[in-house]
Amino acid sequence: MTTTAAPPPIKARPTLTPILLVLLALLSSFTPLSIDMYLPALPVIAVDLRGTAGDIQLTLSAFMIAFGFGQVFYGPAGDRFGRRPVILSGIAIYVVTSIGCAYAAEAGHLVLLRFLQGLSACGGVVLARTMVRDLAEKDQAARAMSLMMACTSIAPMLAPLIGGQVLWFLGWRAIFWTLAAIGVFALVAAYLRLPETLRPEYRQPLVLSSILKRFGELFRHRAFMGYAFTSTFQFSALMSFLSGSPFVFIERYGVSPRAYGLIFGGMIVFMTIGSLLNAKFAPVFGANKILRHAVIVPAIAGPAALVLGLIEARYGTIGMWPFLLCFGPQIATISLIGPNSMAMALQRYPHMAGTASSLMGVMQFGIGAIFGAIVGQTFDGTIAPMTTAMGIAGLLCFVSNRLLVGSRN
Numbered sequence: 001m002t003t004t005a006a007p008p009p010i011k012a013r014p015t016l017t018p019i020l021l022v023l024l025a026l027l028s029s030f031t032p033l034s035i036d037m038y039l040p041a042l043p044v045i046a047v048d049l050r051g052t053a054g055d056i057q058l059t060l061s062a063f064m065i066a067f068g069f070g071q072v073f074y075g076p077a078g079d080r081f082g083r084r085p086v087i088l089s090g091i092a093i094y095v096v097t098s099i100g101c102a103y104a105a106e107a108g109h110l111v112l113l114r115f116l117q118g119l120s121a122c123g124g125v126v127l128a129r130t131m132v133r134d135l136a137e138k139d140q141a142a143r144a145m146s147l148m149m150a151c152t153s154i155a156p157m158l159a160p161l162i163g164g165q166v167l168w169f170l171g172w173r174a175i176f177w178t179l180a181a182i183g184v185f186a187l188v189a190a191y192l193r194l195p196e197t198l199r200p201e202y203r204q205p206l207v208l209s210s211i212l213k214r215f216g217e218l219f220r221h222r223a224f225m226g227y228a229f230t231s232t233f234q235f236s237a238l239m240s241f242l243s244g245s246p247f248v249f250i251e252r253y254g255v256s257p258r259a260y261g262l263i264f265g266g267m268i269v270f271m272t273i274g275s276l277l278n279a280k281f282a283p284v285f286g287a288n289k290i291l292r293h294a295v296i297v298p299a300i301a302g303p304a305a306l307v308l309g310l311i312e313a314r315y316g317t318i319g320m321w322p323f324l325l326c327f328g329p330q331i332a333t334i335s336l337i338g339p340n341s342m343a344m345a346l347q348r349y350p351h352m353a354g355t356a357s358s359l360m361g362v363m364q365f366g367i368g369a370i371f372g373a374i375v376g377q378t379f380d381g382t383i384a385p386m387t388t389a390m391g392i393a394g395l396l397c398f399v400s401n402r403l404l405v406g407s408r409n
Contacts, residue, residue, distance in 0.1 A: 016132065016144050021147055021148055023189060023190065023193055023194060024131060024132065025148045025149075025152045026186055026189065027087065027091075027190065028128045029152045030094065030121040030124055030183075031125055032155040032159055033159050034063060034117060034118075034179060035063065036159035036160050036163070036242070036264065037160065037163035037166075037175055037178065038163055038172065038175045038176070039160055039245075039246050040163050040164040040246065040250075040258070041257070042056050042057070042060075045059075045172050048172065049104070049105075049107045049110065051106075054377050054379070055107040056110075057243055057372070057375075057377070058111050058376070059107070060372060060376070061369045061372050062111045062112070062118065063118035063121075064239065065115070065369040066115045066116070066117075067119070067121060067361075067365045068118075068362050068364065068365025068366040069362055069365075070119040070122040071122050071358035074090065074122055074126050074358055075130070075355045075356070075357055075358020075359070076206060076214070076354065076358065077123075077206065077354075078123075078354035079203065079352055079354040079355055080203060081206075082196050082198045083130060083134070083196060084195070087123055087190055087194065088194075090120050090123025091120075091123075091183055091187040091190060092187060093116075093119075094183045097113055097120055098179040098183055101176040101179075102174070102180070103173075124190075126354070126358050127354065129145065129342060129357045130353045130354045130357045133343075133346045133347075133353040134197035134199070134353060140283060141343040141346070142282040142283075142344075143279045143283055145338075145339035145342055146276070146278040146335070147275070147279045149271075149338065150272050150276050150279065154272070160260065160261035160264045160265060161258075165258070166178055168257075198354075214355045215355065218349070218355070223404070223405055224349075224356070226400055226401060226403070226404025227341040227342075227345035228345055228363050229363070229396070229397075229400035229404060230295060230337060230401040230404075230405065231337055231338050231341035232363045232368070233367070233393045233394075233397035234295075234298060234334050234337045234394075234397045235334065235367075236367055236370075236393040237330055237331070237394055237397070238334055238368070239368035239369065239371050239372040240372060240375050240389035240393060241327060241331060242372065243371075244376070244383075244385060244386030245260075245264070245386065246260065247379055248383050251381070253319075255320075266328075267331050271331065271332045271334060274332050275335040275339070278339060278340065282339075282340065287343050288340070288405075290336060290340055291336065291340040291341060291344065294336035295333075295397055295398045295402075296398065297333040298330045298393070298398065299395055301326045301327075301330040301394060302326075302390050302395060303391045303394060303395060304326050305330070305387040305390055306387050307391075308322060309323070309386070310387075310388075312382065312383055312384070313380075313382035323387070326387075330390060330394060337397070371389050371393060374389060375389050
C-alpha cells in the first residue's frame with residue numbers, strides 16, 4: 001500500500017494590517033527624522049564647525065541627493081532579492097552613519113557623512129511604498145498611503161521639537177545619537193515583524209540591461225511621468241522651505257530654535273489632517289479626482305508667496321506672518337498630492353513596483369535637492385530666494401498635472 005505525501009501548506013499572503021502600516025510608517029519616517037530633527041541646529045552647527053550658511057546647507061542637500069539617487073539601486077534590488085533583506089541592510093548602515101555624524105569635526109566631514117546617511121536611509125522609504133503597492137491597488141493604495149503618511153507626519157511634527165530640546169540641553173551632536181537610537185529600534189522592529197511581500201513570480205533579474213529596459217518603459221509612459229513630476233515639484237516646494245526657513249525665521253526674523261519647531265509642527269498638523277481626509281475620501285471620490293483639485297492650491301499659494309517675497313526683500317514692510325498664510329496651505333497639500341500621485345503612478349506596474357517607486361523617489365529627492373541647494377547658495381539674508389523657489393515649484397506642479405496627466409483616471 002502506497003501513500004502520497006500531502007502537498008505543502010500554502011503560505012498566506014500578508015495583508016495591510018494596522019501594525020504593518022505603522023511599521024511601514026516608521027520606515028518612511030527616516031526622511032523627516034533625518035532632516036527635520038537637526039533643522040533648528042543648522043545655525044549652531046555652522047558656528048561650531050566654522051562653516052558658512054551655504055556650507056551647512058550642503059549637509060541637507062548631500063543627504064537629499066544621496067537619498068534620491070540611492071533609490072536607483074534599492075528599487076531594482078528590492079524587485080530581485082525581496083523587500084525585507086534590502087530594508088534590513090539599509091537600516092543597519094543608517095545606524096552606523098548616524099553615529100559617524102555625531103563625531104564630525106568639520107563641515108566637509110559632516111557633508112560626506114550625511115551623504116552616506118542618505119544612501120542608507122532611502123531603502124526603507126522606497127520599499128515601504130512598494131510594499132503598499134504589493135498589497136493594495138489604486139484608490140485603496142492611495143488610502144493606505146495616506147494613513148501611512150498620517151502616521152509618518154508625526155515624525156516631522158515632533159522632530160523639530162525634539163531636535164530643539166536636544167540641542168538646548170545636550171548640543172547638536174546628541175541629535176545624531178538620537179537618530180542612531182531610532183535606527184536601532186526600527187531595525188529590531190523590522191526584523192521581528194516585517195513580512196516579505198514580493199510575489200515570487202514578480203522577481204526581476206538584477207541585470208543592468210534589464211534594469212535600463214524597465215526604467216526606459218517608465219520614461220516613455222506619459223501619464224506615469226506626469227504623476228511623477230506632479231509629486232516631484234510639490235516635494236521641491238517642501239525642500240525649498242526646509243532649506244531656507246531655518247535661516248529666514250531664526251536669523252532674519254529672530255525666531256528662537258524652539259519656537260521655529262512649534263511653527264513647523266503647526267504646519268505638520270495640517271498635513272496630518274489632510275492625510276486623514278484623503279484616506280477617508282480617496283475610495284469615495286477617487287485618487288485622481290482629488291489630485292486634480294489639490295494641485296490648484298500650490299498654483300495659487302506658491303506665486304502669492306513669490307510676489308510677497310520680492311516686495312519684502314525690497315521694502316521690508318510685510319513681516320513674517322503673512323508668509324505663513326501662503327506656506328501653510330502649500331506645504332499641507334503634499335498630504336493630498338503625494339499619496340494620490342504615487343498610487344496612480346504605480347497602479348500599472350505590479351511586476352516592477354520597486355523600480356517604479358525608486359524612479360519617483362529619484363526624481364523627488366534629486367530635483368528637490370537641487371531646489372534646496374539653490375535656495376541655500378543664493379540666500380542673501382532675505383526671504384526672496386525661498387519664496388521664489390516655492391512659487392516656481394507650485395506652478396510646475398500644476399502644469400505637470402494638467403499637461404502630462406490630463407483627465408486620465
